[in-house]
Amino acid sequence: MERLNKIAFIPLDERPCNYEFPYLLAQGTGIQLARPPQDMMGLKKKPGDTDRLWSWLEQECGDADGAIVALDTLLYGGIIPSRLHAMEHSQVAERLQKLRRLKQINPQLRIFAFQLLMRCPQYSIADEEPDYYGDWGREIFLQGYISHRAELGIASMDELEELADIERRLPEEIIDDYMRRRSVNIAVIQDVLELIAEGLIDFMIFPQDDSAPFGHTAKDQQKVRAMISDRDLELRTYMYPGADEVGCTLFARMVHEGMGKTPLVYPRMAAVQGPFVTPLYEDRFFYESLKYQILAAGGLVASSAEEADLILLVNTPGETMMEADSQQHPFFSYDVYRNIIELVEYGDYMLRHKGKPVAVADVGYANGADHKLLKLLKQKGMLFELAGYAGWNTSSNTLGTVIVQSMLYLQYGRTPQHMDFLSLRYAEDLCYCSVVRMALNQGEVEAMGLSKFELDGQRGEVSRLVLERLGAELEKRINGGWGRVEVIDCYMPWNRTFEVGLRVRYHPGGPS
Structure with a gap:
């Protein structure tokens, strides 16, 4: 491949880790990483506008060297909508075939794609799952976990008794809805593998979000691994734990391929x-x-x-x-x-x-x-x-x-962009995730009449409090004679404490 000039990028969702991180890392490389406007992306459980996203992607691929695409976004509208949709397999499969148009427009285009194996969390929280998961999530997980162990002949008698009790209590319409969606998603993955075998998709990752050794996701993983093996696609199709970092990973892979x-x-x-x-x-x-x-x-x-x-x-x-x-x-x-x-x-x-x-x-x-x-x-x-x-x-x-x-x-x-991204990691990973968020979750947001799952908006009082706290923590833990980090913007992307959206700037030197 010649030197890369432009890559079209469809993120997994609108959160900074998916929408911003690959874009920020591309700055300073001389490569244009084109991404869709924010208003095309969804908002947590609200799907992105898939029709507009496909149109945007076709337009951008005309003069691109490569495309990095989150298929969950193009097919379902994002990572969370992939766990909530009510589509039939035929509807999703029809959308998938639009990938062919990209190489008709630009036969030299390299397509790197990724698609998640649907997760099955161990807890009863509906924040990122169907609403019924708030009441039945733990039972759905255990039903898959114990039944998988039973199939393998390693479930204990206590586990089998627990499974029987869960299957008596778990409403049939709920488990049917859940398993129907899993089966649609696996059928679509089989369609994706056909496109890889055909050469339409040049490289593929199936990341596993919140994986476990037994259960519904582990069984799906076995099915997909067998499909990959049957088609001799092991060297072009990887499957391993991860999710929100894969856009970055595929960008680096495409850069290295271009450079040889x-x-x-x-x-x-x-x-x-x-x-x-x-x-x-x-x-x-x-x-x-x-x-x-x-x-x-x-x-x-x-x-x-x-x-x-x-x-x-x-x-x-x-x-x-x-x-x-x-x-x-x-x-x-x-x-x-x-x-x-x-x-x-x-x-x-x-x-x-x-x-x-x-x-x-x-x-x-x-x-x-x-x-x-x-x-x-x-x-x-x-x-x-x-x-x-x-x-x-x-x-x-x-x-x-x-x-x-x-x-x-x-x-x-x-590069200056490298220093800014390094600074962002210190502000977010240390000062927010390990310090500020902990304090917020240990009673502070409740004292404000809020919940860690529902704050006062993306740019409410919580975001102002976080901005103030981050400045103090950076002074204490990071800033010094070698440089300092300034936070210039702060918001709460999904109106909860789990993630934060920051813009930071690195300043060389500083008070010793």
Whole structure:
């Protein structure tokens, strides 16, 4: 492929992690990443305008080198609508065939796509699921989990009794609706695989959002893996844990393909057992997902630091992963079964004495950064010297984000856009996810007469409070003689505390 000039991009939804992150990472590369106007995208449970999105995509692909498309957006209107729709298979399949038009318009177009395997959360909350999930979500999960174990012959008698009780209580119309939608989504994935086999889709990822080793999603995963194998598509179709980072991953892969480059990444772990931890919300050892994340972005795992283009410091748990909001009282293993001091000293040595680019995957906790690790990085003066950093949401969300940022750093260097994105990670992953959000969720929003699932609007009093708090936390935890981070905009994208929308600016130097 010649040097890339333009890529048309359909995000998974309108949240910043999907709509903004790939766009921000593309800034400074010289590649135009064209994305649809915000008003075409949906809003949480409200689907995007699929007719307008298809028209926009056709228009933009006329002079594009490649297209990166979230099929859930083009088919259902977004990630949440893919779990809520009432369409028949034939309706969705008809939409899918519109992909053919893209290569008729531009035969040289490379199409990289992704589509989620529908998740099955373990809790009864309807925030991102059908309304009945608020009453029956736990039962729907357990019905799938125990019945899968029963099929495998490993369910206990207690589990079988629980399954019988659930199936007596769970309303038939609810489980029928849920399973009908799952079957439609799997049938469409089979259609997608035919397009890959045909060569219409050049590369595909089926990410697994909130996966588990047993249950409805695990069974769907087995079906899809068999379909991929039957069509000999393993080298062009990946399936691994993740979701909101995949737009970034495919951008990096397309960039590397265009350049004809394969970056080598050497991961250095904080704990001996770190590679064998199964992260929260995932279904396999951490190291297996790490290999996929590097591979999917167009790189390979290096066998030594010497041959590596990039050193990736990986802050794994020592034994069992906890949520970031519990790190004031962590498990014994966090202090004893891992060594983040050695991790930081090693990274500092590779950066200062060996001249190797160093990035940090902060996956010690789920849903936020590790306070201790960031404190050490600040003491070493490394925060604004890194090739990349991330520490948000799931382990795979973090991995995909930092791997892409640091791989682009290898090609394009320390651009102003790189520094701004690095600064955004510190503001969001540490100061918001691990500090400010925790305080909001521990009674503050309730004291305001609100709920963590329903605030006072995207730009209400909560967003003003968050903006003020972030400034104070950045001063305390990040800003110093090497640089400082200024938050210039703050809003709450889905009117809940879980995610925040920020615009930040990096300023070199600053008060020591």
